[in-house]
Amino acid sequence: MLxxxxxxxxxxxxxxxxxxxxxxxxxxxxxxxxxxxxxxxGGTLVYASGDAEPTCLDPHVGGNYPQAxxxxxxxxxxxxxxxxxxxxxxLASKWQxxxxxxxxxxxxxxxxSFTDGTQLDAAAVQANIEHVQDPATASxxxxxxxxxxxxxxxxxxxxxxxxxxxxxSSLLDSLSMPWLAIQSATALQRSKDENCQAPVGTGPxxxxxxxxxxxxxxxxxxxxxxxxxxxxxDGVAWLDEIQWRFIPDSASRYAALxxxxxxVIDNAQPDTIDAAEATDSIHELNAPRPGASNRxxxxxxxxxxxxxRVREAFIRAADINDGIDxxxxxxxxxxxxxxxxxxxxxxxxxxxxxxxxKEANKLLDxxxxxxxxNEGYRxxxxxxxxxxxxxxxxxxxxxxxxxxxxxxxxxxxxxxEVKLSPMDLSxxxxxxxxxxxxxxxxxxxxxxxxxxxxxxxxxxxTPAPSGYYANHAQVSDPELDALxxxxxxxxxxxxxxxLYRQAQDLVLSGYYLLPLYDQQxxxxxxxxxxGLRAMPTVSTPTFYDVWLNR
Amino acid sequence: xSHAQAPVPGLSAASGRVQPRTRNRTNAAELGAAAVLxxxxxxxxxxxxxxxxxxxxxxxxxxxxxxxxSHWFGTDESGRDIYSRVIYGTGQSLxxxxxATAIGMGLALVLGVLGGIGSRSVDFAVTRxxxxxxxxxxxxxxxxxxxxxxxxxxxxxxxxxxxxAPGYARIIRSQIRAxxxxxxxxxxxxxxxxPVTILARHVLPNAVAPVFVLATLGVGQAIVWASSLSxxxxxxxxPAAEWGAMLSAGxxxxxxxxxxxxxxxxxxxxxxxxxxxxxxxxxxxTRQENR
Numbered sequence: 001m002l003x004x005x006x007x008x009x010x011x012x013x014x015x016x017x018x019x020x021x022x023x024x025x026x027x028x029x030x031x032x033x034x035x036x037x038x039x040x041x042g043g044t045l046v047y048a049s050g051d052a053e054p055t056c057l058d059p060h061v062g063g064n065y066p067q068a069x070x071x072x073x074x075x076x077x078x079x080x081x082x083x084x085x086x087x088x089x090x091l092a093s094k095w096q097x098x099x100x101x102x103x104x105x106x107x108x109x110x111x112x113s114f115t116d117g118t119q120l121d122a123a124a125v126q127a128n129i130e131h132v133q134d135p136a137t138a139s140x141x142x143x144x145x146x147x148x149x150x151x152x153x154x155x156x157x158x159x160x161x162x163x164x165x166x167x168x169s170s171l172l173d174s175l176s177m178p179w180l181a182i183q184s185a186t187a188l189q190r191s192k193d194e195n196c197q198a199p200v201g202t203g204p205x206x207x208x209x210x211x212x213x214x215x216x217x218x219x220x221x222x223x224x225x226x227x228x229x230x231x232x233x234d235g236v237a238w239l240d241e242i243q244w245r246f247i248p249d250s251a252s253r254y255a256a257l258x259x260x261x262x263x264v265i266d267n268a269q270p271d272t273i274d275a276a277e278a279t280d281s282i283h284e285l286n287a288p289r290p291g292a293s294n295r296x297x298x299x300x301x302x303x304x305x306x307x308x309r310v311r312e313a314f315i316r317a318a319d320i321n322d323g324i325d326x327x328x329x330x331x332x333x334x335x336x337x338x339x340x341x342x343x344x345x346x347x348x349x350x351x352x353x354x355x356x357x358k359e360a361n362k363l364l365d366x367x368x369x370x371x372x373x374n375e376g377y378r379x380x381x382x383x384x385x386x387x388x389x390x391x392x393x394x395x396x397x398x399x400x401x402x403x404x405x406x407x408x409x410x411x412x413x414x415x416x417e418v419k420l421s422p423m424d425l426s427x428x429x430x431x432x433x434x435x436x437x438x439x440x441x442x443x444x445x446x447x448x449x450x451x452x453x454x455x456x457x458x459x460x461x462t463p464a465p466s467g468y469y470a471n472h473a474q475v476s477d478p479e480l481d482a483l484x485x486x487x488x489x490x491x492x493x494x495x496x497x498x499l500y501r502q503a504q505d506l507v508l509s510g511y512y513l514l515p516l517y518d519q520q521x522x523x524x525x526x527x528x529x530x531g532l533r534a535m536p537t538v539s540t541p542t543f544y545d546v547w548l549n550r
Numbered sequence: 551x552s553h554a555q556a557p558v559p560g561l562s563a564a565s566g567r568v569q570p571r572t573r574n575r576t577n578a579a580e581l582g583a584a585a586v587l588x589x590x591x592x593x594x595x596x597x598x599x600x601x602x603x604x605x606x607x608x609x610x611x612x613x614x615x616x617x618x619x620s621h622w623f624g625t626d627e628s629g630r631d632i633y634s635r636v637i638y639g640t641g642q643s644l645x646x647x648x649x650a651t652a653i654g655m656g657l658a659l660v661l662g663v664l665g666g667i668g669s670r671s672v673d674f675a676v677t678r679x680x681x682x683x684x685x686x687x688x689x690x691x692x693x694x695x696x697x698x699x700x701x702x703x704x705x706x707x708x709x710x711x712x713x714x715a716p717g718y719a720r721i722i723r724s725q726i727r728a729x730x731x732x733x734x735x736x737x738x739x740x741x742x743x744x745p746v747t748i749l750a751r752h753v754l755p756n757a758v759a760p761v762f763v764l765a766t767l768g769v770g771q772a773i774v775w776a777s778s779l780s781x782x783x784x785x786x787x788x789p790a791a792e793w794g795a796m797l798s799a800g801x802x803x804x805x806x807x808x809x810x811x812x813x814x815x816x817x818x819x820x821x822x823x824x825x826x827x828x829x830x831x832x833x834x835x836t837r838q839e840n841r
Binding site for chain 2: 249250251254269271272275322323325326327393398399401402405406408409410420421422
């Protein structure tokens with residue numbers, strides 16, 4: 001896809017605006033009427049997250065979305081993306097792929113320091129890649145994304161060379177993700193616990209403290225020099241401080257926003273988004289996540305879903321469109337794709353997902369599930385057609401859990417028994433690790449279509465060092481493996497698109513998944529918050545350009 | 551060792567100082583409570599006669615309907631009829647309440663009798679164990695049990711039963727101690743009755759009767775506790791029509807669909823209230839008989 005593009009470092013600008021602001025601040029104008037159109041420096045913003053509180057603030061460890069949300073404020077990656085989806089420079093100023101695609105030279109900016117004073121250099125990048133690949137780190141997302149990187153080499157002080165086992169058409173996409181953000185090599189030498197408590201990066205904010213089950217306090221980095229090429233201003237961030245709180249209960253979170261106790265909430269519920277549209281004091285930021293769509297995966301690795309007819313029957317029996325309309329108040333569009341709607345190479349195939357209970361019954365009869373017990377569930381050889389569905393209540397919002405209940409009700413007509421088990425995140429990881437599921441809804445965010453390889457290549461049934469494996473559908477198809485491997489290596493954009501199209505067709509026609517909608521990512525924001533945007537990489541909010549107009 | 555009576559509300563009456571207002575007349579509150587309980591028992595046994603919708607039947611097109619003539623209590627987020635769900639939930643809630651209280655009572659009987667008739671050292675051990683359990687608030691004890699065994703309807707019922715046991719045990723023990731010292735037990739001993747006979751014929755009936763009355767009050771409390779556990783996601787699993795679970799599902803929409811929480815909540819209050827009123831009046835009557 002993207003070939004090397006020469007890029008010049010971003011020009012510095014806005015010195016005048018900066019000094020005007022400074023003058024305003026010094027003269028105490030921050031308390032004036034909220035009619036300012038020029039950014040105002042200072043103030044504390046309160047963010048309330050409904051995602052699970054991370055167990056570690058270093059996104060190399062494990063690597064989930066809650067970590068990405070908070071670490072976007074204090075860690076930065078080698079490259080980023082602009083709103084057109086093109087790779088743009090960040091900590092790296094330029095890059096060059098070798099002719100055979102087996103190595104990449106990445107040039108770093110020479111004027112960036114970590115917040116502990118360590119200089120950003122080639123050795124720092126080497127240390128980070130080593131850290132992610134070290135089994136002791138227990139990385140999954142970052143580890144999988146760096147799967148083809150075999151070794152690193154410092155060409156000079158500010159140029160690092162990555163050696164690959166095979167060409168990687170998604171390397172830059174991978175490097176743009178927060179799970180591969182660059183941390184201070186000095187800080188990485190601390191114990192894992194220390195680094196989890198307060199990772200050290202180059203970002204616009206610094207982790208000052210973390211009171212577990214309460215809040216992370218982030219303060220401004222006064223020596224900040226490295227905004228991404230598409231940021232709105234230069235220099236340090238406007239805000240003095242961010243209080244990053246965790247309020248798991250969605251109604252309390254929204255109430256806190258309404259009361260003005262918090263300024264931004266994530267995981268906004270559809271009914272509150274609907275209600276907020278009618279007010280002037282709150283607005284919405286909708287930023288669907290890239291990578292996979294939000295989908296239910298059917299575990300083909302064990303009975304009864306090892307039989308394609310049973311998988312198709314389940315998908316044909318599930319009636320979800322009306323449910324999505326009523327539960328999501330029009331905030332979510334039905335998806336028929338394995339990929340997010342913001343992925344250009346996504347294939348949408350509604351024909352595989354039309355509801356047809358008659359057809360479902362026929363398929364189940366053909367698959368040998370002919371009898372029904374006195375509760376109406378199908379039985380074969382004395383075994384009930386029963387499906388375990390563990391639900392992570394940290395990841396599935398209440399509306400989604402209600403949608404699963406509706407799927408349970410509609411598939412019952414065809415004779416499926418769906419056992420819903422809501423549980424916390426760690427029990428849920430446990431159930432997946434123990435293969436105790438037939439159905440699961442697991443978000444997976446990755447930049448670019450290479451997420452298909454992560455989710456559906458048979459290699460991804462082998463767990464990463466963290467114990468997590470991403471191929472929950474346990475798809476094991478040599479033809480698909482070959483398509484995905486080739487797609488991840490070719491540089492010809494048309495060939496790559498064609499391979500991903502074929503791969504998606506295999507996945508969808510194999511009835512391994514039931515797509516629901518994009519991974520919902522709605523933020524509700526107080527009208528006093530100006531300049532908030534989501535990073536075009538994985539749609540996490542960045543508070544670098546944010547200022548408070550109150 | 552202290553032999554002071556446990557400060558349990560209502561039990562001070564065992565010493566017979568309260569003068570009941572009513573003798574044999576039933577008052578309006580009791581009638582009302584009896585009517586509510588009768589209705590609830592009927593709902594528990596014949597839910598299909600009192601409601602017209604399937605409690606689990608979804609109808610997304612009718613989601614979030616406000617109370618109306620076709621849906622008396624409105625519908626929930628999946629278009630299920632809340633009135634039908636509340637009615638179908640009655641059986642489970644009553645069963646949980648009664649079973650949990652029975653479990654608590656059974657355990658309390660063992661502990662209380664051991665403490666009441668055992669030697670000094672057995673009594674000492676049982677009393678200390680009871681005090682340790684008392685150190686944990688009841689609901690917390692239930693949470694500890696669920697944390698060890700895992701969530702679910704059965705475990706949450708046992709958990710509620712377990713957490714009520716120490717209270718009952720303490721009362722049974724002191725009742726037995728009081729009865730043991732009474733003149734008729736002394737008389738039976740003098741007449742040469744065997745200890746087992748004395749325990750079965752004289753001590754237990756007199757000591758335990760007041761506690762059974764107390765258990766009526768306990769049923770109401772057990773229902774509230776079991777609902778609390780379901781509300782926390784530790785009891786009944788969605789989409790089960792259980793009052794606490796319904797409250798929990800409705801809280802997300804409390805700003806836009808008040809009927810999802812108000813009606814299940816009202817039934818919890820009604821049930822616990824009715825059980826309490828009846829329990830109190832039973833208590834008053836037993837006292838009169840004892841006088």
